Amino acid sequence: xxxxxxxxxxxxxxxxxxxxxxxxxxxxxxxxxxxxxxxxxxxxxxxxxxxxxxxxxxxxxxxxxxxxxxxxxxxxxxxxxxxxxxxxxxxxxxxxxxxxxxxxxxxxxxxxxxxxxxxxxxxxxxxxxxxxxxxxxxxxxxxxxxxxxxxxxxxxxxxxxxxxxxxxx
Amino acid sequence: xxxxxxxxxxxxxxxxxxxxxxxxxxxxxxxxxxxxxxxxxxxxxxxxxxxxxxxxxxxxxxxxxxxxxxxxxxxxxxxxxxxxxxxxxxxxxxxxxxx
Numbered sequence: 001x002x003x004x005x006x007x008x009x010x011x012x013x014x015x016x017x018x019x020x021x022x023x024x025x026x027x028x029x030x031x032x033x034x035x036x037x038x039x040x041x042x043x044x045x046x047x048x049x050x051x052x053x054x055x056x057x058x059x060x061x062x063x064x065x066x067x068x069x070x071x072x073x074x075x076x077x078x079x080x081x082x083x084x085x086x087x088x089x090x091x092x093x094x095x096x097x098x099x100x101x102x103x104x105x106x107x108x109x110x111x112x113x114x115x116x117x118x119x120x121x122x123x124x125x126x127x128x129x130x131x132x133x134x135x136x137x138x139x140x141x142x143x144x145x146x147x148x149x150x151x152x153x154x155x156x157x158x159x160x161x162x163x164x165x166x167x168x169x
Numbered sequence: 170x171x172x173x174x175x176x177x178x179x180x181x182x183x184x185x186x187x188x189x190x191x192x193x194x195x196x197x198x199x200x201x202x203x204x205x206x207x208x209x210x211x212x213x214x215x216x217x218x219x220x221x222x223x224x225x226x227x228x229x230x231x232x233x234x235x236x237x238x239x240x241x242x243x244x245x246x247x248x249x250x251x252x253x254x255x256x257x258x259x260x261x262x263x264x265x266x267x268x
Contacts, residue, residue: 024262084238103235110235117251120205131259133222137230144227 003059006047006146009040013139017132030130031122037135037142038119041112044146046071049161071164077116079163080109091168097156104152105160111145171246173199176211180250183240184215187233192225193218195257202251210249213237217256230254 016033019025050059050068058064082092083101101109118138121128149157171179177197185194195216202212217225234252241250 107231107235110238111231113249114234114252117204117210117249121251128253129263131253131255131263133217133256133259134254136222137225137227137254140225140227141230141234142227144231147227148231 003047004043006040006042006044009036009043010139010143010146013037013040013135013142017135017139019132025132027130030132030135033135034115034122034130034138035119037139038112038115040142041108041115041145042073042076044149045076045112045161045164048149048157049164052158052161053165067165073116075164075167077113079160079167080112083109083160083163084113092163095159095163095168097153097159101156101160102152104148105156108145108149108152111141111148115142115145170248171241171244173201175244176213176241176246179240179244179246180213180215180237183236184233187229187236188217188225192221192229201248204249204251208249209247210251211246212253213250214253214255216260217254219257222254222256225254 013033013036016029016036017025046068049071050064054061054064054067082088084106086100088096088100100106115138122130149160152160176199180199181194181197184197188194195218197213197215199211199213202210204210237250237252241248
């Protein structure tokens with residue numbers, strides 16, 4: 001089975017923001033770029049979580065799909081809101097790294113929420129007019145956010161992914 | 170909750186500190202908005218000088234976002250900021266027809 005490569009979503013977004021040979025960029029291209037940039041982050045999280053808890057060699061199994069699909073946008077958003085805080089609420093406290101998530105996960109979390117909001121506007125709100133600069137910076141932010149997550153310490157990455165799969169009640 | 174003029178001031182200062190001269194934050198304007206969950210939010214537009222968007226890396230944009238959020242939090246502004254970037258030339262051409 002070939003799984004979706006999150007990096008390809010960000011590459012797709014980069015292709016969509018290349019200026020046309022003539023005339024202004026199409027709104028639909030800029031909107032799809034912003035959407036793909038967010039989905040690059042979203043699917044990156046799903047892949048990391050399923051790889052961690054089921055295994056990268058198990059990608060063709062139904063167990064992998066089950067874990068992959070257990071995470072939705074709200075779960076990611078809710079965790080990112082908490083991960084940005086230095087002091088988490090009580091129910092998260094036992095599962096957070098001592099001293100909270102570091103700067104890398106916090107930056108990743110900020111980008112995930114921001115891009116989720118922009119994706120929502122781009123996909124569903126016909127009113128905003130998107131510019132190339134804005135779309136370009138959304139895409140480069142997504143790529144940078146993924147790098148920051150990968151640069152975080154193993155303990156922090158594992159804690160984040162565990163909370164993504166098992167949000168505390 | 171801050172006045173919008175104060176929001177603009179806080180964001181301008183935070184963004185200018187990260188983006189520095191190469192990107193040239195020209196001004197900031199903001200308006201009340203709602204986020205995707207219906208909560209109060211701020212739609213904040215950062216106006217950059219001409220041709221400067223290509224000079225901003227992903228790391229710079231991400232650091233700017235983090236810095237803006239921190240500055241607004243410290244100013245006791247709880248509304249979620251949705252940040253948009255636009256260059257002066259994009260603002261001027263905003264009436265161009267496009268599909």
